[in-house]
Amino acid sequence: MRRFPNDGEKNPDADQLEELRSMEARVRKMRDNRNSLREQGKALAKKRDAVQEQYREHREKLQEMKAELDAIQAERNMFRAKRDAINAQLKDLFSQAKGRRGEHGERKSATAEYSHLMSQINNLEEQFETTSSSTKKEKETMERIKRMKNRVRELEPEVEKFEMVAVDLSNIDEAINTLKAESDDAHNSFVDALKRADEKWNEFKEQLNHRDFLKAEGDRHHSESVEFHEKANAVHEKIDQLMVDVNKAREQLNMAKEERKSWLTDHNKAVKAEMKSGAESDEVADMLVNSLLNNGELVFGGVGRDDASNSPTARKGGSSKKKNMRRMGPIRRK
Numbered sequence: 001m002r003r004f005p006n007d008g009e010k011n012p013d014a015d016q017l018e019e020l021r022s023m024e025a026r027v028r029k030m031r032d033n034r035n036s037l038r039e040q041g042k043a044l045a046k047k048r049d050a051v052q053e054q055y056r057e058h059r060e061k062l063q064e065m066k067a068e069l070d071a072i073q074a075e076r077n078m079f080r081a082k083r084d085a086i087n088a089q090l091k092d093l094f095s096q097a098k099g100r101r102g103e104h105g106e107r108k109s110a111t112a113e114y115s116h117l118m119s120q121i122n123n124l125e126e127q128f129e130t131t132s133s134s135t136k137k138e139k140e141t142m143e144r145i146k147r148m149k150n151r152v153r154e155l156e157p158e159v160e161k162f163e164m165v166a167v168d169l170s171n172i173d174e175a176i177n178t179l180k181a182e183s184d185d186a187h188n189s190f191v192d193a194l195k196r197a198d199e200k201w202n203e204f205k206e207q208l209n210h211r212d213f214l215k216a217e218g219d220r221h222h223s224e225s226v227e228f229h230e231k232a233n234a235v236h237e238k239i240d241q242l243m244v245d246v247n248k249a250r251e252q253l254n255m256a257k258e259e260r261k262s263w264l265t266d267h268n269k270a271v272k273a274e275m276k277s278g279a280e281s282d283e284v285a286d287m288l289v290n291s292l293l294n295n296g297e298l299v300f301g302g303v304g305r306d307d308a309s310n311s312p313t314a315r316k317g318g319s320s321k322k323k324n325m326r327r328m329g330p331i332r333r334k
Contacts, residue, residue, distance in 0.1 A: 012256070012260070013256055013257070016249060016252065016253055017253065019249065020246065020249045020250065020253065023242060023245060023246050023249065024246060026242060027239060027242055027243065027246060030235055030238060030239050030242070031239060033235055034232045034235040034236050035232075037228050037229070037232035037235065038228070038229065038232045040228045041224075041225045041226075041227075041228030041229040041232060042225075044221045044222075044224045044225035044228065045221070045222075045225040047221045048218050048221035048222045048225060051214055051217045051218040052214075052218045054214055055211065055214040055215055055218055058207070058210065058211050058214060061207065062204070062207055062208065062211060065203070065204050065207060066204065067119050067123055068200060069197065069200045069201060069204055070119040071118075071119050072193055072196050072197045072200055073193075074118070074119065075193045076190060076193035076194050076196075076197050079186050079187075079189040079190035079193055080186075080190045082186040083183055083186035083187045083190055086179050086182050086183040087183055090176065090179050090180065090183065117148050117151055117152050117155070118152065120148060121145055121148050121149060121152070124141055124144060124145050124148075125145065127141070128141050128142070128145075
């Protein structure tokens with residue numbers, strides 16, 4: 001007979017179950033922590049990508065500003081060189097100056113455009129040689145360079161005229177006055193270009209600082225993203241280690257349950273076998289068949305042949321015996 005535990009009886013696996021549930025709760029908590037760390041890492045990676053995209057766009061803007069700054073600086077250097085050359089002429093009136101003077105506004109516009117175009121051409125040619133791009137992009141770049149060079153050739157005569165200053169050496173005083181005026185004009189143009197270069201440099205420097213800021217932000221977001229992913233991986237490794245103990249505990253519980261189940265099955269089977277009646281027992285049936293085959297008679301319930309002959313049933317005749325034999329049914333030899 002199978003016995004069921006009473007309401008007050010303690011589950012034999014209670015301690016192991018409690019420990020297993022505690023470990024499973026820890027695993028769930030660690031998984032939530034791991035997933036949270038991964039989500040934070042992904043969010044920071046998105047921020048990093050957004051900042052890096054801003055950085056790339058800002059770098060292109062800086063390249064354009066750098067080309068403008070180079071053009072202004074080239075114009076400044078040109079005016080300084082011209083001023084210095086005129087001053088050298090003032091020291092030696094017998095030296096020939098180069099070219100003659102043009103209009104101030106026209107002179108400034110032509111030289112500024114010329115310098116700016118030359119700077120852009122150099123940048124585009126360098127970019128074309130060092131950067132890989134599509135065939136269509138390369139063709140567009142070559143067309144752009146070609147147009148710029150055509151414009152440079154158009155400006156070259158004006159620039160050459162602007163750089164030439166001619167004086168009449170037959171009139172020294174007039175030549176000196178002319179050279180002084182040209183020197184002052186070149187100096188003023190130099191100072192103006194210097195101011196514009198300083199203003200452009202300050203603006204460029206601010207953009208450089210912003211570029212450095214974007215780069216630092218991108219690097220910071222990247223480092224934090226990597227850090228969160230590393231923490232998530234560390235938690236995941238701990239989960240794997242703990243799951244070894246969880247699976248082991250589950251296996252031990254299952255083995256204990258199977259062992260108790262097997263024990264109860266064997267116990268109930270043994271009890272059931274002990275409680276069988278003679279008519280239900282295969283062993284009793286085999287014993288009776290052997291007795292009949294060997295002795296030609298059956299003995300029930302420990303009653304022997306002598307006892308059977310002295311019994312009231314025997315004295316009345318063999319009718320009871322025959323009646324019992326009929327109840328047993330025919331037994332055939334095999």
